[in-house]
Amino acid sequence: MTNYYLGIDTSCYTTSIAILDQEGNLSQDYRKLLTVKPGGRGLAQSEMVFQHTRNLPGLLEQAVAELPASYQFAGIGVSTQPRPSADSYMPAFLVGHNYARVLGTALKTPVHPISHQENHIYAGLWSSAGPLADDFLALHLSGGTTEIVLVRNSHMKPQLTILGESRD
Known part of the structure; x- marks a missing residue:
């Protein structure tokens, strides 16, 4: 039986599923952009929830169809909120x-909740084969969010401190 790790993200504009193999290599990456009506300026949270609810089953079906017959998920990571703070909440997540x-x-698989912001930082670390240091600065760009973030203890559960942000 081969172990894989499933990642799920339901943000403001994209439904995403990623699967990593046991060595940390990307096996599957499926995304579906949420539909904004022509001339629209975004989506209400209720519309995001509706579209994510419709998108997730199909994306997961596509992703697991390409896995070997004998696979199991050793863990599931999921974005649960915009930022790692008690007052950070969006229904889409x-x-x-x-x-x-x-x-x-x-x-019977462990679920590992993570914030969307942390997810972006981990994705950057993964794609750059980093980190080169325990502490570093990250530029976080996501939707209407622009932040400079100090990341401490990046090898474990990082502590994030926003040093600067836009007001958009």
Whole structure:
């Protein structure tokens, strides 16, 4: 049986599923942009929730169809909120979080909640084969978010401090 790790993100404009193999190599990466009506300026949270709810099953079906017949998920990572703070909340992230919780329960697989901001930073570390240092500065660009973030203890659970941000 081959172990894989599932990642789920349901942000403001994209439903995403990624699967890593046990060595940390990207095996599957499926994304679906949420549909904004022509001339529209974004989506209400209720519309995001609706579209993510419709998108997730199909994306997961596509992703697992390409895995070997004998696979199992050793862990599920999921974005559960915009930032790692108690007052950070968006309903769009509930869809992915609840989907991960149901999968985790059904498959007896641990679920690892993470913020969207941390997810971006980890993706940058993964794609650059980093980090080169325990502490570093990260430029976080996501939707309407622009931040300079001090990342401490990047090898474990990082502590993030926003040093500067835009007001958009």
